Amino acid sequence: xxxxxxxxxxxxxxxxxxxxxxxxxxxxxxxxxxxxxxxxxxxxxxxxxxxxxxxxxxxxxxxxxxxxxxxxxxxxxxxxxxxxxxxxxxxxxxxxxxxxxxxxxxxxxxxxxxxxxxxxxxxxxxxxxxxxxxxxxxxxxxxxxxxxxxxxxxxxxxxxxxxxxxxxxxxxxxxxxxxxxxxxxxxxxxxxxxxxxxxxxxxxxxxxx
Ligand SMILES: C[S@@+](CC[C@H](N)C(=O)[O-])C[C@H]1O[C@@H](n2cnc3c(N)ncnc32)[C@H](O)[C@@H]1O
Numbered sequence: 001x002x003x004x005x006x007x008x009x010x011x012x013x014x015x016x017x018x019x020x021x022x023x024x025x026x027x028x029x030x031x032x033x034x035x036x037x038x039x040x041x042x043x044x045x046x047x048x049x050x051x052x053x054x055x056x057x058x059x060x061x062x063x064x065x066x067x068x069x070x071x072x073x074x075x076x077x078x079x080x081x082x083x084x085x086x087x088x089x090x091x092x093x094x095x096x097x098x099x100x101x102x103x104x105x106x107x108x109x110x111x112x113x114x115x116x117x118x119x120x121x122x123x124x125x126x127x128x129x130x131x132x133x134x135x136x137x138x139x140x141x142x143x144x145x146x147x148x149x150x151x152x153x154x155x156x157x158x159x160x161x162x163x164x165x166x167x168x169x170x171x172x173x174x175x176x177x178x179x180x181x182x183x184x185x186x187x188x189x190x191x192x193x194x195x196x197x198x199x200x201x202x203x204x205x206x207x208x209x
Pocket of ligand 1 (some may be wrong): 057082
């Protein structure tokens with residue numbers, strides 16, 4: 001078996017095991033692969049974001065993880081996390097603002113625009129509805145908020161056979177391809193895929209200054 005076949009076979013096995021749904025940060029469920037969590041840590045330390053916008057909160061484990069990374073960096077950064085659903089017992093943290101609404105609703109974008117204009121370095125993570133059309137809409141709406149040299153991270157581009165869950169249908173990977181065709185100021189940063197397995201292949205989009 002070639003190396004990339006081994007990696008893809010493990011990725012598919014790992015994903016299908018569902019262990020990512022049992023992954024926790026400080027007792028809170030976080031739907032992330034630990035390799036990607038480490039990459040987040042490396043990016044945050046380099047970029048030092050003042051504002052992180054996350055679409056798709058789920059139980060708030062990812063927001064808490066990011067807030068605590070910012071604590072470790074003694075940063076002034078904060079996190080706005082957006083979801084259509086409320087969940088009981090989401091973690092509370094001074095840096096985290098939970099916002100209820102659709103990521104693509106006009107009032108949500110207005111709120112994000114107001115916060116983004118007060119912040120020097122903004123990083124965006126898209127982790128809500130993973131259908132191609134929704135993610136593409138998010139990419140089109142949120143790319144304007146990303147600061148130069150910062151990141152627009154598209155989560156879960158591994159589905160629809162990239163290399164797992166082939167029956168998903170057009171998803172984040174297809175939206176990335178469509179977005180990059182007409183947005184030449186973003187480039188895939190493949191160096192963020194160095195741990196071989198990432199749930200976000202071609203999903204670490206760097207804004208070029
Ligand atoms: C994959 S989960 C988020 C996982 C979380 N970021 C984590 O890492 O643990 C997706 C979330 O997106 C939310 N969602 C679905 N459609 C949405 C929309 N249009 N706007 C905002 N959130 C949405 C769902 O309610 C769900 O909580």
